[in-house]
Amino acid sequence: MPAVVLGLEHHLFEEALEIVKEDSGYRNDVEMTEADWRGIVTQYKGIVEVELGRAFPQDVSEQLWDAIRAVFDSWDSDRAKVYRRLNDIPGDWGTAVNVQAMVFGNMGVTSATGVAFTRDPATGEKAYYGEWLVNAQGEDVVAGIRTPQYLTLAARKRAGAKPLSMEEAMPASYGELAAVFELLEKHYSDMQDIEFTVERGKLWMLQTRSGKRTAKAALKMAVDMVEEGLIDETTAIRRVDPMALDQLLHPTLDPKAPRDFLGRGLPASPGAASGTIVLDADTAEKRAELGEAVILVRVETSPEDIHGMHAAKGILTARGGMTSHAAVVARGMGRPCVSGASGLSIDMKTRTLRMGTRELKEGDLITLDGATGEIMAGMVSTVQPELAGDFATLMEWADRYRCMKVRANAETPADCRMAREFGAEGIGLCRTEHMFFEAGRISSVRQMILAQDEAGRRATLEKLLPEQRADFAAIFTVMAGLPVTIRLLDPPLHEFLPNRDAEFAALSDTIGIGVDTLKRRADELHEMNPMLGHRGCRLGITYPEIYEMQARAIFEAACDVAEESGDAPVPEVMIPLVATKKELAILKKLVDETAAKVFAEKCRTLDYLVGTMIELPRAALMAGEIAEEAKFFSFGTNDLTQTTLGVSRDDAARFLNPYVEKGIFLRDPFVSLDIEGVGQLVELAVQRGRATRADIKLGICGEHGGDPASITFCEKIGLDYVSPSPFRVPIARLAAAQAALEK
């Protein structure tokens, strides 16, 4: 009470007690006499008076009210705030206080106290699990001052511990307790986290609640309990937190392996990986090709690093938050990533990096834990995930109950394959620009951008056509029988241009245009606000030849795959960043005309859809009109969040944390959809789009497509599918099932 209620430091009182015990030669509190305690109480009162400048309150009501107030105040403690942020608990929920009579576990050797779980919260095993202490209060068990004893004989034996278990020391109370465990678990149909006290041989239950558990335990218990007949499948589905699955889908560090801790960053993408340090994307790719496991370490990543990120086993950056480029791309690829490791500095000249007092060089071994943000020197062994068994069972149940389809965002055959393995029912977003960054073709892309006129652009696009066609053919082959939504080129062209002198020089050599001219052209393409600039369908309107080439590559690839496999894919061509019906009408015409030409050349026709992303507020508002031209809408909620809130994801780090801390945003709106704001626009667009075209296909392809709260919203407003990154597909399958059950 002095610590919590009066705000005095715990050690002040502990010291006084220790001195008395030492002077008297006691080892345990139980050896203290009444006189000793009376002395201690007097001392404690003195300490309070000295520290606080006023006497310890003697009025019982005053004490009670102080205690009540302290509980309420604890809601706003720093520790509570951090806890809430980590666990997504909104700050405006508040807390409550129960006032009731107390029982005492410290009334001698026939008294005891303990905490217990009805099953093992770490593994899910069906066995009582807990700790207890003779002659103690609950605080003694959890505070770690005395070492608690095992609850069951089995656990004590397994650990090889000496102090008696409760099962042995107090068999009667233990038997009674076990009966209560069974009763409570059956009553709540869930594993219980229980606090109990034995006061002079009589068992009292202090508290029971559904217990926290690891992802692994949650999964096992849910499946076990269905088999035991304790719960049904729908309860099992509801019982597992979809986000917790993320831990199960990636390799994790072997908990028994020794670790050489270097520092910490943000847990940006789950999973663990070890490898040699490489400091740039090209080196990453080269060394990975030789079979080496590499970890890409950068100050921050940009689209030009994609090939290196793909080649690496893990990514570590010094800057950037949970939604930085590195974090988003790594999650999409399923690579572990630790971002924003502020203690990390990189010296590119000496090719070394420093973390605190430690210096490492390129080629040294390093290990990342993307689930915790920990960085370790050397190799730490990892444990591979188990995707069969309980996991597969739960997924099967989930698929039985969900209404929405789950697709995935992917653009390489490898990612598409992984998406299928995780249960994706199609590709919801294939970002064609990622293909443009590939080492072999970035020069052609740059040459196209820097061309003086349409003829020049067309000449280089001719070179890119067979490569894009091959990209799409590979994807169609992997995704046979499933829909694939391909988004035409989206980012502003200057994203593809070099930004380092060496790259300009290399490009100049390759394409034979002077460095000065290249730099001038790059300057001309520079934009103040690229997010709101010359990108998306605006590129298609001003340079129709680019979209024409992409459409041709899609239809030629689709025809070829249909020819070879006999299984015709159904491409869904998606026009990005549409704000008006007319933009879509112009570009749909271009796509349709290109399709007609290809079909005539190939002497066959194929089904395909043309649709658009809804990622601008205006597009959502005008969805009724736009649906006249669109066979499908895919909600690009990343950009829709940026424009609706007026927040650039790249720049938000400076104020997003204070915003979450001050409760302005309950959660990062790029992680979980801002339902009350952005959600209004999505819902409006759904209503207006369906009013125009009843069978319009509706999906979401923003990062939110893998966030359970956002998925619940998507189900509520009636979307047809969600499309997250491949590693989030199982999460989405479970969350979609939960949302359907909730509805």
Added chain:
Amino acid sequence: MPAVVLGLEHHLFEEALEIVKEDSGYRNDVEMTEADWRGIVTQYKGIVEVELGRAFPQDVSEQLWDAIRAVFDSWDSDRAKVYRRLNDIPGDWGTAVNVQAMVFGNMGVTSATGVAFTRDPATGEKAYYGEWLVNAQGEDVVAGIRTPQYLTLAARKRAGAKPLSMEEAMPASYGELAAVFELLEKHYSDMQDIEFTVERGKLWMLQTRSGKRTAKAALKMAVDMVEEGLIDETTAIRRVDPMALDQLLHPTLDPKAPRDFLGRGLPASPGAASGTIVLDADTAEKRAELGEAVILVRVETSPEDIHGMHAAKGILTARGGMTSHAAVVARGMGRPCVSGASGLSIDMKTRTLRMGTRELKEGDLITLDGATGEIMAGMVSTVQPELAGDFATLMEWADRYRCMKVRANAETPADCRMAREFGAEGIGLCRTEHMFFEAGRISSVRQMILAQDEAGRRATLEKLLPEQRADFAAIFTVMAGLPVTIRLLDPPLHEFLPNRDAEFAALSDTIGIGVDTLKRRADELHEMNPMLGHRGCRLGITYPEIYEMQARAIFEAACDVAEESGDAPVPEVMIPLVATKKELAILKKLVDETAAKVFAEKCRTLDYLVGTMIELPRAALMAGEIAEEAKFFSFGTNDLTQTTLGVSRDDAARFLNPYVEKGIFLRDPFVSLDIEGVGQLVELAVQRGRATRADIKLGICGEHGGDPASITFCEKIGLDYVSPSPFRVPIARLAAAQAALEK
């Protein structure tokens, strides 16, 4: 017909005719004999066959249909497109074709043709005005091949011309014509633009329509016609195009003065000005302080040039469109501006500029015409605008009928004074950041931004406080009795930082921090998308001390002015870029607490309002909730357009023109509000805001507040006021009256 219908060049036929006339020694077409004409017809047929590869169609129906088709096709000619763009005529209106029998004005000397206006379309004078030709067709009059003659005796005499006027040559027909003029003007209650033909002495009217007129003429006619009893005041108000007033409010070039034409740019801000060329803002300010009239010439302008733009009589830029920084700021200040003069290059080393083959140096005289975009060497005399007389009369009538108030956007006492002179009923937007750029204080601002912590920022803010207080006191004094809306700091802080080496060095000297440190800090503040970055109320949330200083300056100034003048101003404190109710709640509390402190110190209280800009889609969507904290909403439609459409005004030039040309945008959405898209959000916010707080004050302070079409929309949805730049106040007064009458 061959030119229009068959697309053959006119000169082919003219040459053949000229040869026949020359060979025969004729000077006029009328001297041609029937045989000559038959020969010409044969020749013409030959030309058509050679040029077209097929004979001239002899079937009358075919000729007619070709002609009809040609008229419809003309709608899509380049010339028509340019015309429509310049005159804001939507491309989807289409055109019509009338087919009717013809009369001939070229049947000898008793035949004639002419065009006439019932009043002088240039000056508005009540006198017939027109041209005619004996023995000619309408095309001859307008094509400029023969020189037409004056219609009236008075006009011929005034011009000292010899060929007889129609009044003299055909008195009977002229008398009949004059009677028709009177009849038509009375019938249409407007000045008519008439085409007529006399066929063998009989007068035929070909066409009549309300005539185009200059702004000056429109004004004079509207006022005259009310005095004549021809129209009433409301018709007079409707009759004048508000945009045309813009021409009347600025000095114009004396039409008689000789001009040395250098080149042309975009007519970015109306008015004409002469002065000496200066190439940077500091020089502009220095030379202007010595009483010199200067023209600021820059590649493009940035917020750092504001003081130079203010000091200059006119602004010329090589880059940037009609909505570039230079254009927007110049219009706001009422300075003539020619932007995007692509032929202009500036050499800062030699301090010279080049336009085409001409080279000028700093200090040379130059003249700009912001209404046409023309640039001239040397001085061209100007004519001052006449704001009394007809102008004042029309404004008085407009004020009688309009419902919305008209405020102005201004932040200097001079601009506020001008706004009052133009009839502004308050300040709708005082952008406090403009005050931060002033030469005397930018160092303090920079020091504040670069401070390591809150204490450092507070120390520099202390220095800025008295200056801001003086700013506000001056404005409150000028605007005595009228409301003043002050927006707290809005732009991202890095906009205030130096970006040239010399500036960094100077700043380093002033504040004693190394250049490297300054540059590093500036780098840290750099943003990918500053428009969506750390700005607006996000600054107030993260650095509350800045808004606190500004609020203190406002309330101290208001108290001081109230004390001195006895006339207490009512400050309206406006929080920018709000997306959530909570942001506004936090900052409103800060403002209220600061007000309470100042009132306690000054021993007096004042009325004031706290409100917000609605400039993000989310703010519009959440207006119902936000109105719980806001006493007023001011629609910042510039930013609302940028976010709703996902278009950065700074970067839009690359695609906005093609977008307008292809009909994707009917008009530049930054010039005229996108009513169907952005308008939905504005309307929604009005409804939701009023539902929460019935008496919420609603206004618009974007550039659109000076655009008649947008003003009509504001009236329709029931805003309380519009607030354009001072020079647009008369336009807004007239447009608001027209909108009220329309309603």
